[in-house]
Amino acid sequence: MKIFVDTGDVAEVKQAAEWGILDGVTTNPTLIAKSGKGFKETVLKICELVPDGEISAEVVATDYDTMLKEATEISSWNPQIVVKVPLIEPGVRLVRTLSDRGVKTNVTLVFSVNQALLAAKAGATFISIFVGRVDDISGDGMEAVAESVQMVETYGYDSQILVASIRHPLHVVQAIGAGAHICTMPLKIMQMMFKHPLTDAGLKRFLEDWNNAGLNIFEKQPAGV
Ligand code: E4P
DSSP states (O other): OOOEEEEEEEEHHHHHTTTTTOOOOEHHHHHHHHHHTOHHHHHHHHHHHTTTTTEEEEEOOOOHHHHHHHHHHHHHHHHEEEEEESSHHHHHHHHHHHHHHHHOOEEEEEOOOHHHHHHHHOSEEEEEEOOOOHHHHTHHHHHHHHHHHHHHHHTOOOOOEEEEEOSSSSHHHHHHHHHSSEEEOOOHHHHHHOOOOHHHHHHHHHHHHHHHHHHHOOOOTTOOO
16 A cells, blocks of 8 residues: 655655655645645655655646646646646546546545546546545545445556545554555654554563663674674
């Protein structure tokens, strides 16, 4: 499974990239606005920090012609960029155009397997299914993920199912169970994934035993040993 960090904050991208496990970054208009920096400047800095990653940057128009102009501009900035497109009628049309031109796309704001089918048929590279926002209104966001994974596998579409709007580490566990291809999550969720009380307790015990024995990795060996 690929792991993306979902942020417009370059400091967060830098931290996640340092762990050496980051496959890409997703942004959206809200996250970019929150960063307080310019769109192009932020996206290009992210590309630099994750040189082998897939970096999603979203169009903001809602009519086909303007969306196409924005997508052409955004995708010209760096070959790593994946154009993020909302699941609306002109959006699906745009995905078909971009896919025919070999431009990668990430279809966003997807909440149902029917929407995912439209995106897959248009040639979407990634289909972002938002789980947290459905859970927020007492639904089961992961249902559409499981159905969409099965849908792309059954019919042999190339699209990858990306689980978005992740709120806690259990969403990641459930996404793995559903066979999703990618999870995008806030940095804070990635940090929580490292945590296990038995890891902390086990490490504490190892270090106490080591120190009590007076051992040192770098001590000089006596001559002849
Ligand atoms: C995905 O690409 C979106 O940017 C993101 O996951 C939305 O998450 P939210 O529902 O927490 O805003």
